[in-house]
Amino acid sequence: MAFHDDVALQDLGGGSFSTEIIDNYWIVAGPNGGYLGALLANAGDLHVAKTSHQLRSLTIHYLLPPKLGPVNINVETVRSGKSVDFLRLEMTQMNILVLVATGVWASSNGSIEAPQLPMLEVPPPESCPAGVRLTETPTRLHEQWEIRSVDRSHHLKNSSKDSDLGLNLTWWIRPATETPISSSLIVAIADALPPPIFVTSQKLRLVPTIDLTVHIRANLSSSTWGNRSWVLANFSTTHASEGFIEEDGLIWHQDGTLLAMSRQLALVR
Numbered sequence: 001m002a003f004h005d006d007v008a009l010q011d012l013g014g015g016s017f018s019t020e021i022i023d024n025y026w027i028v029a030g031p032n033g034g035y036l037g038a039l040l041a042n043a044g045d046l047h048v049a050k051t052s053h054q055l056r057s058l059t060i061h062y063l064l065p066p067k068l069g070p071v072n073i074n075v076e077t078v079r080s081g082k083s084v085d086f087l088r089l090e091m092t093q094m095n096i097l098v099l100v101a102t103g104v105w106a107s108s109n110g111s112i113e114a115p116q117l118p119m120l121e122v123p124p125p126e127s128c129p130a131g132v133r134l135t136e137t138p139t140r141l142h143e144q145w146e147i148r149s150v151d152r153s154h155h156l157k158n159s160s161k162d163s164d165l166g167l168n169l170t171w172w173i174r175p176a177t178e179t180p181i182s183s184s185l186i187v188a189i190a191d192a193l194p195p196p197i198f199v200t201s202q203k204l205r206l207v208p209t210i211d212l213t214v215h216i217r218a219n220l221s222s223s224t225w226g227n228r229s230w231v232l233a234n235f236s237t238t239h240a241s242e243g244f245i246e247e248d249g250l251i252w253h254q255d256g257t258l259l260a261m262s263r264q265l266a267l268v269r
Helices: 033-048 183-189 196-200
Strands: 010-013 016-021 054-062 069-080 084-093 096-106 145-149 167-175 209-216 231-237 244-253 258-267
Touching: 016 033, 033 054, 033 069, 033 084, 033 096, 033 183, 033 209, 054 183, 167 196, 183 209, 183 258, 196 231, 196 244
Parallel strands: none
Antiparallel strands: 010 016, 016 069, 054 096, 054 209, 069 084, 084 096, 145 167, 167 231, 209 258, 231 244, 244 258
């Protein structure tokens, strides 16, 4: 199925939704955090249900990895204003809380449009090799995406393990099956690729996300997204300590529009 079908929810009313965790987005020890975040983003979109508002900020805390099977998502409006709605979201499985999140859905006002962060200058997707080669075998997660590695085809100034800015990886990515643009899709992309820390060791296999924040920086309803559009995603890690790393992400539409910024804290095992 297409991505938007995979994150579809059943509306139970009163801010409650249900779905099933499927194995399409499975990684080493459980479902991918971006996929889980996408489910929450979709629940928030359905709950707010305002064409004038879209997801602007979502912070997710990953308490426990859910198992395959049914889950419930409950959404509560903490505050609703004319231009901004604040939500709290929870995912439960068998009455056990597995994810908790807060999010902001807001309208645009166009009051400031500078400065702008330009897209990295990289080779086009068709010039970059396909696939993810940082793991021995493909995961179910990466089978859901078409991925091209910029780093394997082009040496960026700050894109190697020797960079003064730390570890940095850049990819072209899009869903393997045609799907429309949505806040859920952007949240999923923010955690769909291997963390840059993987380039330091072939033995690293588990880097579970503790929390993930995604800021959507473009009006998605006015995007020039085509069903086969590419996204350029750049992720970097600059500091590791006490077994934890941060990962900062920048996500551009192929036309140069900055779609999102992300940051996550992860535990390295």
